[in-house]
Structure formats: structure tokens, C-alpha cells
Amino acid sequence: MLTQHKIILGNSQQMPELADDSVQLVLTSPPYPMVKMWDSLFVQADPEIAELWQxxxxxxxxxxxxxxxxxxxxxxxxVWQETYRVLSEGGIACINIGDATRRLNDKFKLFPNHSRTIETCEKIGFTMLPYILWKKPTTKPKYKGKGAFLGSGLLPPNGYxxxxxxxxxxxxxxxxxxxxPKDKKRYESGLTIEQRNNLFTQIWTVKGIRQKTGELERRTAAYPYExxxxxxxxxxxxGDTVLDPFLGSAxxxxxxxxxxRNSIGYEIDGHLLVSIEKKINKQTSDLPFEVEFIKRSLDLLG
Ligand SMILES: C[S@@+](CC[C@H](N)C(=O)[O-])C[C@H]1O[C@@H](n2cnc3c(N)ncnc32)[C@H](O)[C@@H]1O
Known part of the structure; x- marks a missing residue:
């Protein structure tokens, strides 16, 4: 089946290219608030945040x-508000987000991004469904926010x-x-019982991208293809259309x-175009698909 894909280089806080109720699935991972690697993006993209850091x-x-x-x-x-507008009735939004731990002003604390996102999305009108915990076997334990969990971390009670x-x-x-009834595409998309049992469970152990790929994927904090x-x-x-408002490496x-499936992705960082093209073309050459690139240069970073 020939599928159509749009890559829009621009800010997804506005998605004028998309009509109300026009996508069936949103699948995305935003920059995580208070995770250091995303500070500069937030500062560049939002003058209010830049002022506050100052x-x-x-x-x-x-x-x-x-x-x-x-x-x-x-x-x-x-972006969540705009996502709600373009998602069709019964459509699902999957948002991958991690909490942040950080020492600022010499105080260490947790920033619970997941709970703030749930609150926001429920206020917008979304219905929360049971979520998935993606357990990454890679991360090493830490002590006082630094490095590996060291010797003194064996003594209660100051580890975390x-x-x-x-x-x-x-x-x-x-x-x-x-x-x-008997919708053909729905039946063609059916899962086996084994697949269903493996997928619809609350804890997924999947290796993070760090173990598998190069510098660029680390820089975009790509989620694994799996x-x-x-x-x-x-x-x-x-045949559905999938939207990613924070496309990263695609x-x-x-x-x-x-x-x-068809897809639409928004990415604010114009530097990522090359990696987007590379990822789309890798291991997909035997499949019939068309890609259109649209560049909204006004709100691009970089
Ligand atoms: C965590 S990364 C997404 C990684 C992606 N899931 C992947 O597998 O490569 C978040 C991306 O959102 C982009 N971004 C941040 N704000 C944006 C906005 N307002 N509109 C479009 N893209 C944005 C960032 O430049 C970054 O590439």
C-alpha cells in the first residue's frame, strides 16, 4: 500500500497545515523539562523561559x-492543546516522557514531568488510559546526583x-x-494473541538508544524504533495518519x-533535516511511500 508522509520543519505549537479531527494517532516524545540537554532548546524557542533563566x-x-x-x-x-484539536474522535495520543532529577541552587530534587503532563492533558479534555512504564536496563544508579552509586551510598539514608x-x-x-462491521483494514492490522499479551502489559523492558546508535540519535534523544x-x-x-509534533530524527x-500508516511530523530544529532523511530512507527502500518536505523558515531554530 502506498503511504504518504509530510515532514514540516516548523513549530508545532501551531499546526495550520492540519484540519481538526484529521489524525488518528499521536506518537511523540517532547523535550523533557529540566533535563539539562534541553535547556538551550527551551531558551531559544521561548523568550519567557530565556528571561527566567537569566x-x-x-x-x-x-x-x-x-x-x-x-x-x-x-x-x-x-502543543498538547493543538494535538487535541487535530486528533479525531477515539484517537489515541502516546506521549513518552521522563522525569528529571537535578541539582539547582545546591538543592537536589525531582521534577515529575509525567504527572504535570497528565494534569495538563486532562485539563485540555483528554481521557487518561493505563500507562506503560518503559524500563531501560542501561541507566546506572547514582549518588548525590553524580556518577555511579559510590561506596558511601551503601550507608542509609541518603541514597536515592x-x-x-x-x-x-x-x-x-x-x-x-x-x-x-468487519472493517478490512482493521482486520488486516490485527495482532496475534501472543503479540497482544506481550504488548498490552504495563512494564516494557527495552534497551535505550544509547547502547545501539551514534552521536546524532543521542543528540535528539531518539526513542528506539521498537x-x-x-x-x-x-x-x-x-491507512491511518500518525502525527509526531516533536519529530526529532523521525x-x-x-x-x-x-x-x-501515513504520517506527519513537525520539527523545529532545521539542522535535523539530514538525519531525518537518512532515517526515513534506511531499511525502507523496498516499501512504496512518498515524502513531502515543507519548510516554515520563520519559526525554525538554528
Ligand atoms: C525528544 S526529541 C524527539 C526524538 C524523537 N522521538 C526521535 O525518535 O528522534 C524532541 C524534539 O522536539 C523538537 N521540538 C521542540 N520543540 C518543538 C516545537 N515547538 N515544534 C516542533 N519540534 C519541536 C526538538 O528539536 C527535538 O528534536
Missing amino acids: KLTEDCKEQTVTEIYDAMHKYLAR VTVDCEFILLFRKGALRKFP IADRLTRMFSIK TTTKAAIKNE
Whole structure:
């Protein structure tokens, strides 16, 4: 089946290219608030966040840290709101997000990004479904926010639990999706009992990308292909359109191509175009698909 894919280089806080109720699955992973590697993106993309970081260097107040965290989630909330608009009735949104641990102003704390995202999405109107915990076997335990869990960490009570799980939050827009009886594409997309039993379970142990691939994928914090592939098969059918508003290296597009879904992806960082093209073309050459690139240069970073 020939599938169509659009890569839009631009900011997904506005998606004028997409009509209301026009996509059936959202599959994405945003930049994680308060994870250091994403600080500069938030600063470049949002003047309010840039101002707050500047303020923190001057006042070093706990309150300013909270304001930065709030502003980062406000930035993401604009995308979740727009995502809700374009998702069709019964469509599912899968949001992969991790919590952050960080020492700021000499105080170590957890920033629970998953719970803030749940609150935001429920306020927008999404219905929360049971979520998946993605356990990564890679992360090493830490002590006082640094390095591996060292000797003194064996003495209670000042160690802390390693953040070695990320969340895959699952939401539905509106009521259950409806299909005509014996819908052909739905039946063609069916899972085996074994696949169903393996996929619809709450803890997934999947190796993170760090162990497998190169520098570029680490820089975009790509999720493994296996995660995108599983979610695509669980929550969409052949011929559906999958949206990724935080496309990164286009893992979602690749999973859509390989599973005969159409897709649309937004990416604000223009530097990623080369890696997007590379990922889309790798291991997909035997499949019939068309890709259109659209560049909205006004709101691009870099
Ligand atoms: C965690 S990465 C996504 C990685 C992706 N799942 C993959 O497998 O490669 C988040 C991406 O969102 C992009 N981004 C951040 N804000 C954006 C926005 N407002 N619109 C579009 N893309 C954005 C970042 O540049 C980054 O590439």
C-alpha cells in the first residue's frame, strides 16, 4: 500500500497545515523539562523561559526554579492543546516522557514531568488510559546526583532511587473509535494473541538508544524504533495518519512507513533535516511511500 508522509520543519505549537479531527494517532516524545540537554532548546524557542533563566542567575531563588519548570510545561501545553484539536474522535495520543532529577541552587530534587503532563492533558479534555512504564536496563544508579552509586551510598539514608524508567502516557480523545462491521483494514492490522499479551502489559523492558546508535540519535534523544513500532501497531490501523509534533530524527515516520500508516511530523530544529532523511530512507527502500518536505523558515531554530 502506498503511504504518504509530510515532514514540516516548523513549530508545532501551531499546526495550520492540519484540519481538526484529521489524525488518528499521536506518537511523540517532547523535550523533557529540566533535563539539562534541553535547556538551550527551551531558551531559544521561548523568550519567557530565556528571561527566567537569566533571572535565576541573578536571584538564585527556589521560586524562580519553579517558574522555569512551569514555563517549560506551558510551552509543551501549547502543543498538547493543538494535538487535541487535530486528533479525531477515539484517537489515541502516546506521549513518552521522563522525569528529571537535578541539582539547582545546591538543592537536589525531582521534577515529575509525567504527572504535570497528565494534569495538563486532562485539563485540555483528554481521557487518561493505563500507562506503560518503559524500563531501560542501561541507566546506572547514582549518588548525590553524580556518577555511579559510590561506596558511601551503601550507608542509609541518603541514597536515592535511580530514575531508570520513562513513562509512555496514553490518552484518548472522546469516545471509543467506531468502525463499520468487519472493517478490512482493521482486520488486516490485527495482532496475534501472543503479540497482544506481550504488548498490552504495563512494564516494557527495552534497551535505550544509547547502547545501539551514534552521536546524532543521542543528540535528539531518539526513542528506539521498537517503541515506535509497538505503539503504532497497538493504537492505529493500516491507512491511518500518525502525527509526531516533536519529530526529532523521525523514528515515528519510519515506524509509520514500515507499518503502512501515513504520517506527519513537525520539527523545529532545521539542522535535523539530514538525519531525518537518512532515517526515513534506511531499511525502507523496498516499501512504496512518498515524502513531502515543507519548510516554515520563520519559526525554525538554528
Ligand atoms: C525528544 S526529541 C524527539 C526524538 C524523537 N522521538 C526521535 O525518535 O528522534 C524532541 C524534539 O522536539 C523538537 N521540538 C521542540 N520543540 C518543538 C516545537 N515547538 N515544534 C516542533 N519540534 C519541536 C526538538 O528539536 C527535538 O528534536
